[in-house]
Amino acid sequence: MGENKSLNGGLWSRFAEFKRLSGKDKRRMVSDLIFNNAMFIIIAVAIVFIAVRVPEFLSLSSIVNIVSLTAARLPIALGVGGAIVLSGTDISAGRVVGLTACIAASLLQVTNYPKKMFPDLPTMPLIVVLLAVLAVGAVIGLINGFFVAKFKLHPFIVTLSTQLIVFGSVLMYLMIGNNNGQTLSGLDPSYTDFVRGTLFRIGGVAVPRYVLYSAILTVIMWFVWNKTTFGKNMFAVGSNEEAANVSGVNVFRTIVLVFVLAGVMYAITGFIEGGRIASCSANTGLNYEGDAIAACVIGGVSFVGGTGKIGGIVTGVFLLQLIFVGLNFLSVSANMLYIIKGLIILTACAIDMRKYLARK
């Protein structure tokens, strides 16, 4: 988003500069402008196209819906973004969301629910459950980070392993107590209200609370990435591990912390998802990492490492949800969703790499 602001501010002086350029330079500058803002252009075109066909697309309730869907998928993307900045990835993300959602749901079932997993458990305070879930996410992140940092294993391999381990744990967890592998449901109103209760109403449309939580997380993550030593170290390690090490960055600690932070983000996603869907099974969270990684890449967090913006991730998540909603409004077969998603990811990556190739 910062990019855009400076673009507007210096528009006049840029325009004057532009006039002075030769024809060839002019063309290059225009094409650069288009390529550097390709995602915003795609978003704008998509919105206009859909809104012309189906005007309700821009109604208040539709906008709130898109924002809510974006908010639900944002924390996991913010988490995985850090791993990508390190030129790695994290494919355990979706399963961690599933595990934490199931744990949160199991601890927060209403006391008189007939098939309550822990029948004698009283109503737990939300904060205790939230902290427990965060701890679970952090531990899995710690394991991921430790193996990546200590043994120099590629994060893909490490997180592939933890993905499987976590899935096995979810299946075992769901068999505990009275639950018998069933979908976890019958959640305490304190939990569902906390997550999807009404934050405020605009024009009679209720905005769910988790939108606020996602917004807060975005601000925190922006601060962590841009204003803290840890954030600067993360980018340093991501762009050149050797150089970062030589200049005194504790590479080991940085990598571990990035993954722990990611784990915490997945746990928050899980906690929100549990209350939002209100029924958690072993399938919860499946493939969420795919969308999260795609969103990061679309938003310019490069697999080359060392670059990425929080604003980009938000844009990426927003674009994916926009397509989902838009295609539904247009009554387009959902099969097209995959193809369009694939094309957008491919385009985004190609544009991204074009910058690096030009530099070389």
Place this chain on the structure above:
Amino acid sequence: MKRFLCLLLAAALCLSFVACGKKNSKNNGEISVFYFTYSDAYISSVRTALDKALKNAGLKFNDYDANGNQSSQTEQIDVAISKGSQALVVNVVDTGSDDAALNIIDKARAANIPVIFFNRSVEESVVKSYDKCVFVGTDYEMAGHMQGQVIGDYLVKNFDTVDLNKDGKISYVMFKGQEGNMEAIARTRFAVEDADKILTEAGKPKLQFYDAANANKYLVDQDGLWSSAAANNYMGTILAKYSESNKNMVELVIANNDEMAMGAVSALQGAGYNKQGGKVIPVFGVDATPAAQTAIANGSMIGTIKQDAEGMAKVIASIVDNFRNDRKPFDGIEESTTVGGWRVNIPYSAYTKE
């Protein structure tokens, strides 16, 4: 140190294999039970019940999870047969074509052991191609028919309350669990057809899909997981465009299973519907999971169709026992539920508040 650790780990692994091997070497081998996925709620209740039934019968058994992948399942069957399995109980993954089931039958025939398919449909010609093969399922079309009937009856009784915009028609949404699954196809089709039949008989107009531009007349879980999240996302998106104030509110929700129904309920509650004492958009599912039963009790869901997991497990266990003792496969099984000596149909029942 590292090498020592590696060695230790390897030794531990070997030991555990030996331990496993010992258990199965005697007593004619295990009963091998193959599930299409552990993540499915209904299959989990069958698994618990079947584990219990087999244990009570004093049989040695082993459960396998194909995790929704037919090639994993086929490999697991190879492993089980090479281990000396004495019977295969198979919840086949791929129901779209006969090849997967035929392939399994070929393997069983080569090892001369019986195959009991259950839950997920296998064609009659396939089952009959091997004399030691039977199928325990539900008449998969029944669930859809019964759901249609429950919906039809409910609508005839409550037509005016359900018809929110008073246009004399009920607009509905249908959530389909998976493409290419015979159960999903039948439920999607018959739930609407049968409800329409009852409505027509009562002199009411047929159901109308909420979105006239959607030729499929259903929304499907793209991951094929029959998941509540998919239904929740769809429902939330629908509610953004269709509402009472626009006079085009979706007035009826039909889902292929209870998980999807619950996902829709959650989205409806987010929009202020289906809460205690509030306006209710009727939601119907299939499976009668504990979650759905609770939802029906507190009024946030209207009806579901019960599949009898324990009944299915009991029948499978007695068929296994019959095969072991060289009796006819269906000895001692309620005759009205058997069909032509090749299949047993576990009956469905409607589950509503009354």
